[in-house]
Amino acid sequence: MYLNCHTYYSLRYGTFSEVALLELARENEVTRLALTDINNTSACLNFVRRAPDFGIQPILGIDFRNGVDVCYVGIAKNNQGYRELNGFLSEHLHQEKEFPKQAPAFRNAFVIYPFEKVLLNDQEHFREHEYIGISVADLRRLPFSRLMEHRDKLVVLQPVTFRNKRDFNAHRLLRAIDNNVLLSKLPKEEEASPEEKMFPVRNLANVFSEYSFILKNTEQLMHNCSISFDFSVSRKSQNLSTYLESREADEKLLEELCYQGLPYRYPVVDNKIRERLAKELELIKEKGFVSYFLINWDIVTEARKRDFYYVGRGSGANSIVAYLLRITDVDPIELDLYFERFINLYRTNPPDFDIDFSWKDREEITQYIFDRFQHVALLGTYVTFKSRGVIRELGKVFGLPKAEIDFLCEGHYTPSQLDEVSLLVLKYGNLIKDMPNYLSIHAGGILISDKPLHSFSATHLPPKGFPTVQFDMVIAEDVGLYKFDILGQRGLAKIKEAIQILALNQPEEYAGIDIHDIRKFKQDPHINSIIRSAQCMGCFYVESPAMRMLLRKLEVDTYLGLVAASSIIRPGVAQSGMMREYILRHRNPGRAEEKGHPVMLNIMPETYGVMVYQEDVIKVAHYFAGLSLGEADVLRRGMSGKYRSRQEFQKIKDRFVENCRNKGYEESLIHEIWHQVASFAGYAFAKGHSASYAVESYQSLFLRAYYPLEYLVAVLNNGGGFYRSEFYVHEARMLGAVIHAPCVNKSLAVNCIYGKEIYLGYMYLKDLESRVMDRILKERQAHGSFTSLEDFLDRVLISIEQISILIRINAFRFTGVNKHELLWQAHLFLSKGNTVDHPKLFPPTHQDFEIPRLHTTDLETAFTQLELLGFCLCSPFDLLKEPPKNNNGSKDLPACEGRNIDIYGYLVTVKNTKTHTGKRMNFATLVDQQGEVFDTVLFPPVAAKYHFRGKGIYRFYGKVVSEFGFLSIEVLKMQKQDYIQDPRYADMKTANKRSPLARSNKQVTDEELHTSDKKGN
Structure with a gap:
């Protein structure tokens, strides 16, 4: 009976999810239900997916409106009708044009004009597929209307937007936000009627009992509607199924390309390589993923023709086929990459290829994909209302001054400090928090389908100018659409531009460079010595203080070591406590046998029995806990947040624990291993992914080693990196x-x-x-x-x-x-x-x-x-009001190990973090008077007493400590140093206010700083 229902994907209008709508329908004994969001189809696929769980036959449609002005409601008879509606909506969204008063002559969709709109437009004639909608509120006027003449065209059109008064309040707030007005100034015509609610079916039938023909027409219309999508585990992929004219032609081409690529990748082809290739080709064909590989091959081949640099990464880097097709530059034989992480017989979705392009080239390659293939769209995502955003929006709606809004956003208050309006902002903020605010674009996902993407969703046209579906990655996978990831990054642009700069500045050097000769770079002692000493500023993925510290602690000087470090640095390994354990086992090989479980050591010998890569989750689940490969992959996906069924994931977890008990493992070991898996899996890299990153790191390290000035100019020209521009200039x-x-x-x-x-x-x-x-x-x-x-x-x-x-x-x-x-x-x-x-x-x-x-x-x-410029070209130490009282620097740390040091440093970067008990601490990187870098740590008691106050020079007093050979200073006292008064304003009374640096931030006196800790001397 309900043909006009809204969810919160009627953006800044609706108030609850599609699942909440289904729950509401079940409560009211509804068995057929139409979802018709306003100019939006985001919820449609999941609505159809979940409807059977609630015993409801789903119907899809769209509420077409110009602003809040209702034009008509389109109801799809079938999947073809849904596609027609999506095409009509998309055309108007793309061109930003209003909907006409009369809907098109849809072949497979019904159109329902609201009672009020028919009267207003003085509409007399209706086509076969067109109806007049009557709401509960319209019934009192219906007997006196000329529309009673159209008895066979009248249907129930009771809008559903709210469940209760709370929803209506949230709706008014959303409308005020959308109109950017005070709540008290929100025009009534911008609101929906509070009566747009769902009533029990029996009640609705009673209300329309005098007009049984309306009920009959409505029932007949709904029974003529049927929509279906395959969401089963064995669902067919909706991606482009063949690259050429047939599956057989695709398979032949894939084999030919692989064998053509063998000489380029492998000077000597042995049986191990041939067997791996044959195994992969057989499985790729069996799973129907051939076209997926060929499409990726097509994209990277075009990129090379245009001289675009790219990096293929993701779990796809585990494949020798991808390596031979030059989709990736990672040799899976060299790295012993776990193929089953990439594809196994239980896997229904295609492999995951992330192809990174320069941020300058990405749009052009995206345009190529749209021109090359027929049914293409970008993948959508939803930007939701988050806590601070909600406070800012509602603060404006309730008329709070900016200063009070800022105070609320900071969160440093107690409720007793707040006035009534501020409390209302916080109270009502909970009503709309986490609701979708607007549609956006997935970071890099592109859909290439066998059929028009309007079969699944309408598309909108964001500023990038490419059609974008109105659903996200998870729903896409639910229906069998798997994304191609085309991503942009600055690291590749730095490499490409550095070579272009080199061609101009040192043409004789440029002639002999092959930036893709990774095999040579891996064996270069000069490059590996730079990695070992962590002199990597400006280099992709290895320049941050945390990575620099890890490289020193692990004494990394090989490609394989860098691959491991690229994954160990991820949050999951650190959070599980296994980063430290890995370092300990690396530096003391005997510790692995002492601390590691034999099964874990057997599974992961190269990482000392420590989980480092995503594949390790599958290995542990399969070999340690006895799960099948399919179950292990469900476990991995569930932990990364990509798996929809939490219930199924819980079953896998229970199976993991049960199997371990049956194997006779101790409870403490079971829970320790599970904790490592749980804290690690959501953040881990696939090994092939880390290896791809390491390849790009080696390319940038090569340029940093041999052509550092050209490379640093390219780094600066592409927005710098982890640090501010002035530090690349300094370097x-x-x-x-x-x-x-x-x-x-x-x-x-x-x-x-x-x-x-x-x-x-x-x-x-x-x-x-x-x-x-x-x-x-x-x-x-x-x-x-x-x-x-x-x-x-x-x-x-x-x-x-x-x-x-x-x-x-x-x-x-x-x-x-x-x-x-x-x-x-x-x-x-x-x-x-x-x-x-x-x-x-x-x-x-x-x-x-x-x-x-x-x-x-x-x-x-x-x-x-x-x-x-934002920085000066002289030494910042030249600007000090009082010259440094010593010349201590990074060079003095080894001699002072275990003792205290007094040292000055120009702040490079600060990382604020919290201990496991929630207390604040700081890690800071600084440059000394000689221009060398050193690191400090402020543990919670010191961090609570001293604070970094922006750019400038700080004086530290602290103990030099060594952890695995990495030297840093545990700060005991800290003092920001004053700059000299800006001479340009020296004669002005406002000199101190005008100068960006001449501000006193003293926190301890000079005498206090000199007071030494007796134990440290």
């Missing part, structure tokens, strides 16, 4: 570069290098307009370098504000004229806002002005750089 200086501020004759928009001289790009000048940069570069390219400020002003259209930025950063230093004098000249040449915007017919003549001689100090230059 380049430490490696021999001469760093120059932007120059109008030498610089580009991005950074550039001439020999060993790096000129910073205009991009660092925050307030310099991009159009000004373009004008400078075009004029310089067309007519050569500028000879003077006057020459520049004659040739480049620019305002006094913009030229002032260039002069202040000393971009005209080639003239030899002091920048203060240049500013005078510029002001005399240009009146504010008065620029000439047309070419000059005759060479300009200039009047000579006598300008007083002015001077600029180094300190003034440093503070100007700090203001305009």
